Amino acid sequence: MVKNKIQELRKARKVTQQELADALNVTRQTIISLENGRYNASLTLAHKAAQFFSTTIEELFIFEDEENI
Amino acid sequence: MVKNKIQELRKARKVTQQELADALNVTRQTIISLENGRYNASLTLAHKAAQFFSTTIEELFIFEDEENI
DNA sequence: AAAATATGTAAAGCACGCTTGACATTAAAT
DNA sequence: ATTTAATGTCAAGCGTGCTTTACATATTTT
Numbered sequence: 476m477v478k479n480k481i482q483e484l485r486k487a488r489k490v491t492q493q494e495l496a497d498a499l500n501v502t503r504q505t506i507i508s509l510e511n512g513r514y515n516a517s518l519t520l521a522h523k524a525a526q527f528f529s530t531t532i533e534e535l536f537i538f539e540d541e542e543n544i
Numbered sequence: 545m546v547k548n549k550i551q552e553l554r555k556a557r558k559v560t561q562q563e564l565a566d567a568l569n570v571t572r573q574t575i576i577s578l579e580n581g582r583y584n585a586s587l588t589l590a591h592k593a594a595q596f597f598s599t600t601i602e603e604l605f606i607f608e609d610e611e612n613i
Numbered sequence: 614a615a616a617a618t619a620t621g622t623a624a625a626g627c628a629c630g631c632t633t634g635a636c637a638t639t640a641a642a643t
Numbered sequence: 644a645t646t647t648a649a650t651g652t653c654a655a656g657c658g659t660g661c662t663t664t665a666c667a668t669a670t671t672t673t
Contacts (some may be wrong), residue, residue: 477587477591482579482660489618491604491615491618491620492617492619492620492621493619493620499659501662502661502662502663503590503619503620504621504662504663505660505661505662507620507621507622508660508661511621514659514660514661515586515587515588515659515660516587516660517586517587517630517660517661518546518584518585518587518590518601518605519546519583519584519607520660520661521587521601522546522602522605522607530612531593531600531601531602532581532587532600532601533600533601533602534568535596536587536591538588544646560648560649560650561650561651562648562649569619570630571631571633572634572649572650573631573633573634574630574631574632574652575633576650576651576652577630577631580651583630583631584629584630585630586630586631586659586660588629589630589631604668606643614673615668615672615673616671616672616673617670617671617672618669618670618671618672619650619668619669619670619671620667620668620669620670621666621668621669622656622665622666622667622668623664623665623666624663624664624665625662625663625664626662626663627660627661627662627663628659628660628661628662629658629659629660630657630658630659630660630663631656631657631658631659632655632656632657632658633654633655633656633657634653634654634655635651635652635653635654635668636651636652636653637650637652637653638649638650638651638652639648639649639650639651640646640647640648640649640650641644641646641647641648641649642646643644643645643646643647643648
């Protein structure tokens with residue numbers, strides 16, 4: 476399972492789940508499930524989210540299988 | 545649809561589709577479909593592929609919706 | 614305290630990433 | 644020339660990302 480920093484960044488920027496959902500063109504349910512680790516984002520959604528937070532996919536998502544530097 | 549440089553990099557390194565498939569733990573069919581643009585990679589597969597080619601997802605995949613710099 | 618906003622759960626359904634298997638075509642090796 | 648390796652097509656099926664709807668529980672606002 477891939478973890479992510481979406482909730483952390485969203486709260487830091489004082490954005491609601493609904494606002495983020497609208498910005499990424501998904502439903503609020505999708506944001507909830509992503510933040511709570513119920514499933515992985517698609518590549519496209521991951522990219523949109525990274526763009527929204529002005530970061531990269533590699534920084535926004537945490538891939539645990541590998542050695543974390 | 546998201547494009548990618550997988551075939552380009554694979555050939556540059558003289559790796560066969562089967563070898564790449566084995567390295568990424570997917571089937572050869574998945575590699576063929578990715579290279580020929582039949583569908584998008586999952587986030588996990590995109591990450592594995594980026595690692596395999598020692599690059600980042602943002603460099604390996606081309607997201608066309610946005611303004612490309 | 615009451616109303617409104619924000620976050621969460623649950624469940625059914627569709628779309629698509631990926632697998633499996635079987636076969637066709639082209640290029641390389643002997 | 645024949646075999647072997649590499650790339651490709653087609654089709655059926657499974658798992659899961661994402662949607663939709665409906666309701667429950669905070670938290671904030673007035």
